[in-house]
Amino acid sequence: MRTGIIDAYGNYEDVLRDIRRFTSLAHGSDVLTKILLGNYALLDRGRPLEDLRNSIFRTALSRNSRCPLCERAQVCALDHFLPKNHFPEYSILADNLIPVCERCNRLKGDECDTVDGLLMFHAYFDEFPDIEILFAEVNVDNVVSIRYSLHPSDEIDNFTFERVKKQFKILGLFDFYQMEAVAELTDQIDLYDETYDSFGDSGLWSTLGALARGAERKGINHWKAALYRALSRNAEFCSGGYRKLLATPMN
Known part of the structure; x- marks a missing residue:
């Protein structure tokens, strides 16, 4: 053979x-x-x-x-x-x-779709889409909550998007990234507090935007890039709502 x-x-x-x-x-x-x-x-x-x-x-x-x-x-x-x-x-x-x-x-595990041909992304031979399709939703209410989701783009064909969805489902990435986001925000709370006290909401907005651009060097759909983009776009978080991180556990 x-x-x-x-x-x-x-x-x-x-x-x-x-x-x-x-x-x-x-x-x-x-x-x-x-x-x-x-x-x-x-x-x-x-x-x-x-x-x-x-x-x-x-x-x-x-x-x-x-x-x-x-x-x-x-x-x-x-x-x-x-x-x-x-x-x-x-x-x-x-x-x-x-x-x-x-x-x-x-x-x-042994994931291998020979019927539909929807394989996960190969680390050596495939490139993950370079169009923004991973989004983090930030809610600032009684608690700060983070939710990740995928949204299709006209610039990505349906077959590729279905592969992305499959990868997230098989690896449980929505929940995994949510937990990572909780740890990330908790670790950075002192930075947010110092920035807001010194420069106000515009300073915090600017800092979060810089963190988003830095994370995007790892890929526009990196979980941390999606997180900081969402935070920088959330006016309530930037205007002091981030302080609810100190008082109440996130989910």
Whole structure:
């Protein structure tokens, strides 16, 4: 099967483009599936492909070891983008092994839509949309509340937007980003207080806008960029409503 596996490696990007046209090389053969799955153990410490595993993890250093799926947690596991249980021929293909965090690795699991072709975004071969589609809604009432949501854009085709929605659903990113936003705002409360006391609501508005622009360097749809855009657009928050962070837990 060596020639077939090498051919499959060459077809990898084609599979990503339209998985509906492909089936596994090992389809229908439990014996071949078992053999190919066994290759993954070669990446373990002290095994022949240990250096390959280490080099893949080193690629995460360029992202400060942040998980490319949630953009927050530290990487600690290798995810098979095309799950090895579905496509065992890619069990040790470096292009198919993505350094991710434990949470995202667990939630993604064996997700592989071969019917509709709605794959999640590949950290090496796909670019997340560079059009604003992730929004944070800030409500300042008795409490400060944050809610994330996705909104389609005429500049993004429906197939791509459906992939984005799928990624958020599989990884539970709305709730995850909400919790991260709570921690972010709590950590920054002293900055808001000092800025407002010194420069008023216009100063806080300016500071939040600068924080939004800084976060957008990580991507316009980064959770922190969406958060600070929403805060800078919320007049009530900027005019002193942020102080409700001090008195009442957020949700």
